[in-house]
Amino acid sequence: MKPKLNLKKQSIRIAVAIAMAFGLFSCAKKEDKDAQYYQDIKVEGQKEAELTAPPLVPKPVGDRAAMKLIVNMEIKEQEGEMADGVKYTYWTFGGSVPGSFIRTRVGDEVEFHLKNHPDNKMPHNIDLHAVTGPGGGATSSLVAPGHEKVFNFKTINPGLYVYHCATAPVGMHIANGMYGLILVEPEGGLPPVDKEYYVMQGDFYTKGSYGEQGKQPFDMNKAIKEQADYVVFNGKVGAVTGDKAITAKVGETVRIYMGNGGPNLVSSFHVIGEIFDKVHIEGGDVINKNVQTTLIPAGGSAIVEFKVDVPGTFILVDHSIFRAFNKGALGMLKVEGDENKKVYSGTTQEGIYLPEGGTIQNMPKENGTAKSVVAKTVAEQIKSGRELYGRTCFACHQSEGQGVPNAFPPLAKSDFLNANPNRAISAVLHGLSGEITVNGKKFNNVMTSQNLTDEEVADVLTYVYNSWGNNKTVVTPAKVKAIRAKPAPKVTAEH
Amino acid sequence: MIQAKIVLFSFLLGIGTTLWAQKTPMVLIKGGTYVPLYGTADKKPVAITAFEIDVFPVTNAQYLAFLKKYPEYSRSKIKGIFADKSYLSHWQSDFDYGKNNLSNAPVTNVSWFAAKKYCECQGKRLPAMDEWEYVAMADEKRIDARSKEAFNKYIMSWYEKPKTYANPIGQTFKNYWGVYDMHGLVWEWTADFNSIFLSGESRKDRDTDKNLFCGSGSVNATDLMNYAAFMRYAFRGSLKARYTTRNLGFRCAKDKVAFVKTFQNLR
Numbered sequence: 001m002k003p004k005l006n007l008k009k010q011s012i013r014i015a016v017a018i019a020m021a022f023g024l025f026s027c028a029k030k031e032d033k034d035a036q037y038y039q040d041i042k043v044e045g046q047k048e049a050e051l052t053a054p055p056l057v058p059k060p061v062g063d064r065a066a067m068k069l070i071v072n073m074e075i076k077e078q079e080g081e082m083a084d085g086v087k088y089t090y091w092t093f094g095g096s097v098p099g100s101f102i103r104t105r106v107g108d109e110v111e112f113h114l115k116n117h118p119d120n121k122m123p124h125n126i127d128l129h130a131v132t133g134p135g136g137g138a139t140s141s142l143v144a145p146g147h148e149k150v151f152n153f154k155t156i157n158p159g160l161y162v163y164h165c166a167t168a169p170v171g172m173h174i175a176n177g178m179y180g181l182i183l184v185e186p187e188g189g190l191p192p193v194d195k196e197y198y199v200m201q202g203d204f205y206t207k208g209s210y211g212e213q214g215k216q217p218f219d220m221n222k223a224i225k226e227q228a229d230y231v232v233f234n235g236k237v238g239a240v241t242g243d244k245a246i247t248a249k250v251g252e253t254v255r256i257y258m259g260n261g262g263p264n265l266v267s268s269f270h271v272i273g274e275i276f277d278k279v280h281i282e283g284g285d286v287i288n289k290n291v292q293t294t295l296i297p298a299g300g301s302a303i304v305e306f307k308v309d310v311p312g313t314f315i316l317v318d319h320s321i322f323r324a325f326n327k328g329a330l331g332m333l334k335v336e337g338d339e340n341k342k343v344y345s346g347t348t349q350e351g352i353y354l355p356e357g358g359t360i361q362n363m364p365k366e367n368g369t370a371k372s373v374v375a376k377t378v379a380e381q382i383k384s385g386r387e388l389y390g391r392t393c394f395a396c397h398q399s400e401g402q403g404v405p406n407a408f409p410p411l412a413k414s415d416f417l418n419a420n421p422n423r424a425i426s427a428v429l430h431g432l433s434g435e436i437t438v439n440g441k442k443f444n445n446v447m448t449s450q451n452l453t454d455e456e457v458a459d460v461l462t463y464v465y466n467s468w469g470n471n472k473t474v475v476t477p478a479k480v481k482a483i484r485a486k487p488a489p490k491v492t493a494e495h
Numbered sequence: 496m497i498q499a500k501i502v503l504f505s506f507l508l509g510i511g512t513t514l515w516a517q518k519t520p521m522v523l524i525k526g527g528t529y530v531p532l533y534g535t536a537d538k539k540p541v542a543i544t545a546f547e548i549d550v551f552p553v554t555n556a557q558y559l560a561f562l563k564k565y566p567e568y569s570r571s572k573i574k575g576i577f578a579d580k581s582y583l584s585h586w587q588s589d590f591d592y593g594k595n596n597l598s599n600a601p602v603t604n605v606s607w608f609a610a611k612k613y614c615e616c617q618g619k620r621l622p623a624m625d626e627w628e629y630v631a632m633a634d635e636k637r638i639d640a641r642s643k644e645a646f647n648k649y650i651m652s653w654y655e656k657p658k659t660y661a662n663p664i665g666q667t668f669k670n671y672w673g674v675y676d677m678h679g680l681v682w683e684w685t686a687d688f689n690s691i692f693l694s695g696e697s698r699k700d701r702d703t704d705k706n707l708f709c710g711s712g713s714v715n716a717t718d719l720m721n722y723a724a725f726m727r728y729a730f731r732g733s734l735k736a737r738y739t740t741r742n743l744g745f746r747c748a749k750d751k752v753a754f755v756k757t758f759q760n761l762r
Contacts (some may be wrong), residue, residue, distance in 0.1 A: 123733030
């Protein structure tokens with residue numbers, strides 16, 4: 001034992017000497033504990049690892065010693081919902097997409113039990129990026145349905161790592177949801193924070209386009225062309241919105257373990273209305289501060305931290321922004337607590353902006369009024385309404401009026417719309433905000449008022465009312481004019 | 496027509512030689528060549544000599560009849576080296592497949608050893624992997640439909656249908672040869688199921704087999720085709736001979752009987 005120790009001391013001495021000679025590490029850096037050091041670390045005790053489904057994470061490791069961890073991971077092929085009314089067969093680690101979160105400490109010895117449910121059709125395996133070894137474990141873990149494979153590894157590099165299935169065809173296994181995160185905490189654990197969450201982005205490829213109802217099979221051609229129909233957080237549209245939003249209180253620090261399973265797309269992760277105080281870039285040691293948007297590679301991760309200073313709903317997006325509003329890459333963080341007017345005032349004044357000065361009271365609306373001299377037929381109204389819709393309404397309410405679940409209410413077969421045309425006119429003229437219920441689903445968002453002429457409002461609403469199974473109400477410019485003449489109603493709409 | 500006659504003929508002969516009530520009809524598969532997914536070592540297409548194959552996979556009822564004759568293969572008697580613990584685990588008991596399993600559903604949770612034995616006891620054998628793949632590349636109308644997109648989509652769609660193992664045999668399409676259920680019901684054992692070595696790390700496998708891949712001429716195969724077949728090879732690669740799984744059944748084959756050849760020559 002002794003000579004070995006001496007040798008170690010000696011080598012440390014040499015290392016220090018070299019370091020000093022080069023003038024490196026002079027800035028009081030912690031002694032460099034590298035992979036070699038953690039490889040030799042002894043483990044104390046044994047327990048079964050706590051696994052959690054997103055958005056939750058297991059308890060922090062704290063200052064516990066390295067130990068032996070038993071991970072029991074079950075693979076299930078199961079049907080789930082990609083969006084309301086859209087069914088998809090997911091392949092999962094632990095029954096969720098992303099798969100169960102695994103939390104370890106550097107130096108832990110993990111005994112990994114990979115179990116393939118008997119009802120499954122496919123063989124599977126697992127490649128953990130936290131594993132140092134061929135295939136990241138994949139070579140040792142190919143498991144037939146109804147069987148179990150066991151392999152061991154030691155975590156020798158701290159960081160946040162992706163794991164995924166690597167069975168042929170790899171792309172398809174990942175595209176069906178077979179990915180998750182394994183955290184290897186440093187010695188002593190990550191600094192404690194108030195709230196920790198697990199969010200992972202993924203892109204999905206279905207036979208039908210976004211929102212097409214019914215059972216949707218995987219589409220290999222789209223996957224190869226990288227034309228995703230869905231880009232979502234935590235496996236489905238709306239997995240982190242509405243009732244399922246992640247939450248925090250004003251003054252708390254939130255840490256998100258953010259991963260990207262891919263298979264294809266890189267995420268530009270951003271939280272609207274927040275600035276990341278800290279980002280562990282790519283899930284590694286380097287910390288960047290004051291970051292607006294962080295890039296997360298497919299098969300990569302980041303740890304983001306921020307203190308929430310004001311209440312409200314903060315939207316998590318992939319800032320490749322069409323993915324957020326048209327493909328589902330949208331989540332919510334709801335923060336409760338007292339306003340902090342110093343940090344954010346809210347709207348303090350609302351008025352009309354007149355670049356021409358106070359004397360000219362007309363908004364530039366001549367075009368609209370000129371046209372309205374000749375009354376249009378309903379067909380003409382619908383035609384110009386369709387064009388207007390494409391420019392003005394489409395971004396939120398979507399091409400077929402289907403809306404975006406939990407964010408923007410549908411206009412197609414909308415009970416809210418059909419019940420009260422006057423209210424609809426008012427919403428277009430004055431905007432609408434606060435909670436409303438449309439077709440049994442609650443929405444709480446803001447629609448801005450639209451700068452449209454009476455005729456334009458009439459046309460676009462007539463188009464909407466005569467499309468997608470609505471009740472074919474015809475809205476005339478005169479009607480719009482009458483409602484415009486009335487004072488704007490108080491924001492929240494009764495239902 | 497000739498083919499149908501042969502079928503009928505061998506079928507009648509079959510009935511004559513055995514008293515098995517639910518004997519599976521067989522059809523003749525004419526010889527030919529094909530290029531498998533993984534290509535071949537000598538870069539030539541694989542030659543398939545004519546053989547016969549069961550039209551359907553083996554059913555629960557048929558397997559039960561076999562067990563009654565060979566009780567050493569029943570659930571409680573079979574030796575651990577021949578089948579793992581899930582062998583026939585969905586059955587009620589040793590000699591009862593229970594109410595939850597159809598008599599004409601394919602028998603699954605059967606090991607390679609047991610499947611091999613079953614076929615031998617019928618005077619048959621398990622089909623070779625190349626034979627199986629050769630038959631499986633046919634759709635309703637053509638011998639090789641592998642480049643047909645709809646065909647591949649059909650195969651792929653099975654992967655997303657849960658619990659197809661509970662379906663009765665003969666409900667999927669009848670292929671060019673008159674064989675049913677090659678796709679869309681269950682996986683099937685082949686005699687040399689693990690002769691294509693997959694390490695389990697598919698990305699590595701793809702690398703090491705690159706030469707096979709490029710030299711085989713199967714590069715022209717569509718990606719879709721590769722994916723559908725890839726999954727079968729991956730599945731087989733995950734198996735050991737004693738393994739049993741819920742989605743894995745089998746059917747039997749046999750060498751072409753000599754007199755059939757004579758018959759054909761006469762024509």
